[in-house]
Amino acid sequence: DAGITQSPRHKVTETGTPVTLRCHQTENHRYMYWYRQDPGHGLRLIHYSYGVKDTDKGEVSDGYSVSRSKTEDFLLTLESATSSQTSVYFCATTRGSYEQYFGPGTRLTVT
Amino acid sequence: AQSVAQPEDQVNVAEGNPLTVKCTYSVSGNPYLFWYVQYPNRGLQFLLKYITGDNLVKGSYGFEAEFNKSQTSFHLKKPSALVSDSALYFCAVRDTGKLIFGTGTRLQVFP
DSSP: OTTEEEEOSEEEEOTTOOEEEEEEESSOOSOEEEEEEETTTEEEEEEEEEETTEEEEOTTOTTEEEEEEETTEEEEEESSOOGGGOEEEEEEEEOSSSOEEEOOOEEEEEO | OOEEEOOOSEEEEETTSOEEEOOEEEOSSSOOEEEEEEOTTSOEEEEEEESSSOSEEEOGGGOEEEEETTTTEEEEEESSOOGGGOEEEEEEEEETTEEEEOOOEEEEEEO
16 A cells, blocks of 8 residues: 555435545556456456556446546546446555556446 | 356365365466455455465465366365365456456365
């Protein structure tokens, strides 16, 4: 968790509403990632960023968008939340020899 | 595409006994392999990695992993399990700019 915070930590929202999750890092790392964790699926990559304004899709990017306007912040937006997006969302950064370090997670419930 | 598989959803072991959590990989080129642990309601924590060099890699909390190229495996091991080792364990492989995670293995250590 060192150096990475996520907000909010918990959120309940209704189907069809937009939702934005924030990841903030304090250590100036270039790479940042958004994952979702679901039982039986492990962690699946949603989007990642390799620099300010540089982002790419992961394996489960449909229904999600991201933005990175400054190094320390990586935002994940659910444009119109659906019940299938109920999950725990983790942000991560890369340091050292490719290992990633994770934030504490955001538990999102879409009703 | 790079991938990892964790064939066991759950591993049960008695405290004091050795433990093994299995991981196999499929990669093109040389693999960069990782193990992570997740305690309840926490983010993932990095345990150890294999990039190159010795096939036996030592990591945090007394864990080690054995890289076996002929069997395409990277099993996590500990000589003597503790109840506090009970957690969810993930194997991962590096793909360009990101990590691909397995589905996870729940380790339960009984007193």
